[in-house]
Amino acid sequence: ALVGCGRIAKRHAELLSGVVGGAQLVAVCDTDEARARSFGEKYGVAWFTDMDEMMAKASPDVVSVLTPSGMHKDHVVRLAPYGR
Numbered sequence: 001a002l003v004g005c006g007r008i009a010k011r012h013a014e015l016l017s018g019v020v021g022g023a024q025l026v027a028v029c030d031t032d033e034a035r036a037r038s039f040g041e042k043y044g045v046a047w048f049t050d051m052d053e054m055m056a057k058a059s060p061d062v063v064s065v066l067t068p069s070g071m072h073k074d075h076v077v078r079l080a081p082y083g084r
Contacts, residue, residue, distance in 0.1 A: 001025070001028065001063045002016075002027075002029070002064050003064070003065050004029075004068075005029075005066075006068075008066050012064050013025055017043060023062075025043055025045050026046065026060050027045050027046040027048060027058035028048070029049065029050070029051050029054045033049050065079070
């Protein structure tokens with residue numbers, strides 16, 4: 001899954017959509033609902049505006065945090081309890 005649907009997310013989504021063997025994009029999350037929806041629809045995956053809801057409903061094995069660098073720590077700490 002991807003957290004953050006900004007510029008770099010497009011490249012990550014492309015890699016997870018057939019380039020990286022065995023990997024599959026299952027969900028995206030962004031606090032901007034329009035961006036999350038647009039991105040999710042473009043790649044045919046579930047989209048969310050809340051990381052906790054995404055983790056509960058999509059249950060991804062791996063999450064790439066693609067938010068602005070100053071927010072990485074907070075998002076990783078918030079995701080850490082999920083053990084993925």
